[in-house]
Amino acid sequence: MKHVTFHLPSFLRRVRIHGGEFDSSARAMNRVKQARLLQADLRIVRGSTIERKQMSTTIKRIALVAVAALGLGVLSVVPSNAANQGDTLVLSATTATQETTDTATAGSATATLSFLASAAGDSMSVTASLISFPAGNTKLPRFALSETTTGTIAAATAGGTQQAKGELASGALTQFVSATAAGTTSAKYVVYMDGPTVAGTYVVKLTPAVVAGGGSLNATAQTLTITVTTKASISTVAASATSILNAGETSSATADVAVTADRTASLTTAAATIKVGLKNAAGSAVTAESFTATISGPGILGSGEDTATTITGPSATARVLQVKNGDVVQVFPDGTSGVATITIASMLGVTLATETLTFFGAPATIVTTVKKPVLGGTTAVAGVLDIVVKDSAGVSVSNLTSVNLVSSDATKIAGAYTAVTPVYSTTTQSYLVPVTPVAAGSANITVTTKASATATTGVDAAAVSVRVGSATPASVTVSLDKASYAPGEAITATITLLDATGLAVADGVYNNIFATGGISANYSIATWSDTTTVTTVAGVGTRTGYLPSTEGDVTFKWTTGTNLATANQGVAGTPIVVSVSSPAAAAATDAANEARDAADAATDAALQAAEAADAATVAAQEASDAVAALSESVTALVAGLQAQIKSLAAVLARIAKKVKA
Numbered sequence: 001m002k003h004v005t006f007h008l009p010s011f012l013r014r015v016r017i018h019g020g021e022f023d024s025s026a027r028a029m030n031r032v033k034q035a036r037l038l039q040a041d042l043r044i045v046r047g048s049t050i051e052r053k054q055m056s057t058t059i060k061r062i063a064l065v066a067v068a069a070l071g072l073g074v075l076s077v078v079p080s081n082a083a084n085q086g087d088t089l090v091l092s093a094t095t096a097t098q099e100t101t102d103t104a105t106a107g108s109a110t111a112t113l114s115f116l117a118s119a120a121g122d123s124m125s126v127t128a129s130l131i132s133f134p135a136g137n138t139k140l141p142r143f144a145l146s147e148t149t150t151g152t153i154a155a156a157t158a159g160g161t162q163q164a165k166g167e168l169a170s171g172a173l174t175q176f177v178s179a180t181a182a183g184t185t186s187a188k189y190v191v192y193m194d195g196p197t198v199a200g201t202y203v204v205k206l207t208p209a210v211v212a213g214g215g216s217l218n219a220t221a222q223t224l225t226i227t228v229t230t231k232a233s234i235s236t237v238a239a240s241a242t243s244i245l246n247a248g249e250t251s252s253a254t255a256d257v258a259v260t261a262d263r264t265a266s267l268t269t270a271a272a273t274i275k276v277g278l279k280n281a282a283g284s285a286v287t288a289e290s291f292t293a294t295i296s297g298p299g300i301l302g303s304g305e306d307t308a309t310t311i312t313g314p315s316a317t318a319r320v321l322q323v324k325n326g327d328v329v330q331v332f333p334d335g336t337s338g339v340a341t342i343t344i345a346s347m348l349g350v351t352l353a354t355e356t357l358t359f360f361g362a363p364a365t366i367v368t369t370v371k372k373p374v375l376g377g378t379t380a381v382a383g384v385l386d387i388v389v390k391d392s393a394g395v396s397v398s399n400l401t402s403v404n405l406v407s408s409d410a411t412k413i414a415g416a417y418t419a420v421t422p423v424y425s426t427t428t429q430s431y432l433v434p435v436t437p438v439a440a441g442s443a444n445i446t447v448t449t450k451a452s453a454t455a456t457t458g459v460d461a462a463a464v465s466v467r468v469g470s471a472t473p474a475s476v477t478v479s480l481d482k483a484s485y486a487p488g489e490a491i492t493a494t495i496t497l498l499d500a501t502g503l504a505v506a507d508g509v510y511n512n513i514f515a516t517g518g519i520s521a522n523y524s525i526a527t528w529s530d531t532t533t534v535t536t537v538a539g540v541g542t543r544t545g546y547l548p549s550t551e552g553d554v555t556f557k558w559t560t561g562t563n564l565a566t567a568n569q570g571v572a573g574t575p576i577v578v579s580v581s582s583p584a585a586a587a588a589t590d591a592a593n594e595a596r597d598a599a600d601a602a603t604d605a606a607l608q609a610a611e612a613a614d615a616a617t618v619a620a621q622e623a624s625d626a627v628a629a630l631s632e633s634v635t636a637l638v639a640g641l642q643a644q645i646k647s648l649a650a651v652l653a654r655i656a657k658k659v660k661a
Contacts, residue, residue: 376506504539
C-alpha cells in the first residue's frame with residue numbers, strides 16, 4: 001500500500017512579522033492543519049504559540065521606537081524668537097558717474113537691501129558714509145528711494161514717516177526698511193553725492209544693520225566709487241570758439257569776410273580785426289578764461305577792448321599774444337606779402353579757431369580777359385574787361401581804386417590813359433573794368449597802372465581787341481545743339497544775329513526778330529519760349545526746352561520778323577528735324593523679340609519631346625505585352641515539365657518497390 005505524504009506550507013517570514021492583526025489568520029491557517037490531522041499535535045501548537053510571542057514582542061519594539069521618535073519630534077519643535085533671515089545688500093554696480101551740482105542721475109548706482117521678516121515691524125537699515133573724497137568737498141552721500149516690496153521706508157528713524165518713491169532723502173545718511181507683514185521685504189535706493197561742487201573721485205561705504213526683530217546680520221558692507229566731473233554747462237574751460245574776421249578796424253561783421261590788404265608796414269592801422277567768443281563743451285559762453293592768438297606768415301598782432309562804437313587801445317605788439325576774454329585781435333601789416341594765418345587757442349593749448357588774410361605789394365602783373373567782345377551804343381558799358389592784378393609774390397592785389405585805359409583807335413573806343421574805376425570781387429579776386437564805345441569798329445585796349453606813355457613806374461597788361469558793333473540786325477540764323485535726342489532730353493537752339501556787314505550785332509535786346517509764334521515745333525516743348533525777342537551776348541541768343549517723352553521726329557519752324565533788313569523779313573526758315581529715340585528702348589524691344597523667338601523655339605522643342613514621349617510610351621506598352629505573353633508561355637512550360645517530373649518520379653518509385661520485393 002502506497003503512503004501519501006502531505007507537505008504543509010509554512011508561513012512566509014514577512015507574514016509572521018506583520019504584527020498582532022495577523023494572529024487570527026495565523027490561527028485559522030493552523031486549524032486547517034489540525035482538521036486535516038483530526039488531533040492535536042503538541043509540536044504544532046507549541047510552534048504556533050512561540051511564533052505569536054515573537055510577533056507580539058516585535059510589535060512592542062516598533063511601538064516603542066515610534067513613541068520615542070514622536071517624543072524627539074515634539075522636543076525639536078520648540079518656539080523660537082522672531083528673527084530676520086537671509087538679509088542681503090547688493091549694488092547694481094561698484095562704480096557710478098555724476099556731474100557737479102547734480103544729484104541722482106542716470107549714471108547713479110542702485111543699492112538693494114532685502115531680508116525675510118518673521119513678523120511685521122522687523123526692520124533693517126543701511127548707512128552711507130564717505131571713505132575718501134577730493135579736497136575741498138563739503139557734500140555728503142544721499143539716498144533716493146527707487147522701489148520697495150511690502151515694506152515701509154523711512155529716512156529718519158525706523159517706523160518714521162513713509163518715504164515716497166523717488167524722494168531725495170536729504171540730510172539722512174541712514175535708511176530704514178520695516179516689514180509690514182511676515183515675508184520678504186526689500187527696498188532699492190539710488191546712491192548719489194548730494195550736489196557736489198568739486199570734481200573728483202568719491203568712495204562711499206554702505207553698511208547694513210539689523211534694527212528690529214533680532215537675528216544675526218548676514219549682509220555685508222558694499223563700497224561704491226562715484227566719479228564726479230565738472231558739469232559741462234557751467235564749465236569755465238574753453239572747448240570751442242566763434243571767430244569772425246572783419247576787414248579794417250571794425251568788428252560789426254556777422255560772418256567772415258575775405259580780407260586782402262596792402263603790405264605797407266604800419267603799427268597803428270590794422271588790416272583786419274578778429275572778434276572771438278569762447279564757449280565751453282556745452283556751447284555756453286566762457287567769460288573767465290583768456291585765450292592766445294598766434295600769427296604765422298606776414299603780419300603782427302595787437303589786441304584791445306571792443307566797445308559799442310570803437311575799438312580802443314590796439315597797436316602792433318607781438319606775433320604771439322595772450323588776449324583778455326572779450327577783447328578783439330587785430331592784424332597789422334609788417335611790409336611782407338603773403339598769406340597770414342592767425343590761430344586762436346585756449347589756455348590749455350586747444351586750437352579753437354583759425355583765420356587767414358592776404359598781404360600784397362605793388363602791382364607787378366595784369367592779365368586781361370574780354371567779357372563782352374562786341375559793344376553797342378556810345379555810353380560806358382560795365383564789365384567789358386576782367387583783370388587779375390598780382391604783386392611780385394603772386395598775391396592778388398585788391399586795393400586798386402583806378403586803372404587807366406589806352407585805346408589803339410580812340411575814334412572807335414575811348415581811351416588815352418583814361419582813368420576808370422574797377423570793381424573788385426573777393427570771390428574771383430579780380431576786377432571788372434568798364435569800356436566806352438564811340439563808333440562802330442574795332443580797337444585794341446590796354447589796361448595799365450602807368451600815368452602816361454612816358455611814366456617809368458607801373459605795369460601794362462597785354463592789349464585785347466574789343467569791337468563796337470551795329471545795333472541794327474540784318475539777318476538771323478537758327479541752329480540746334482544736336483541732331484538726335486533721347487526722350488525728354490534738354491534741347492538748346494542758338495540764334496545768331498548779324499549786321500549788314502555780316503558781323504555779330506552789339507550786345508542787347510532785339511525785338512521782332514521772328515514773326516508771331518517765334519520758333520515753333522510740331523510737338524509741345526516744355527519750357528520753350530515762343531517769344532519773338534532775342535537777347536544777345538556777342539551777337540548770340542539762346543532758347544532752351546525739353547523734348548517730349550515719346551519717340552519720333554520733331555520739326556522746328558520759324559518765320560523772320562520785321563526788325564531785320566527788308567529783304568530778310570517774312571522769310572520762312574529752313575525747317576530743322578531732329579530724331580527723338582531711346583537706344584535703351586530699342587535694345588529692349590530687340591531683346592523682347594529675341595526672347596519671344598526663343599520661347600517659340602522652346603515650345604516647338606517641347607511639342608517634339610511630347611510626341612517622342614508618346615511614341616516611347618506605345619513602344620513600352622508593346623514591350624510589356626510581349627513580356628507578359630512570354631511569361632505565360634514560360635509558366636505553361638514549367639507546369640508541363642513539373643508534371644512530367646512527377647510522373648517520372650512515380651515510375652521510379654514503382655520500379656524501386658519491385659526491386660525491393
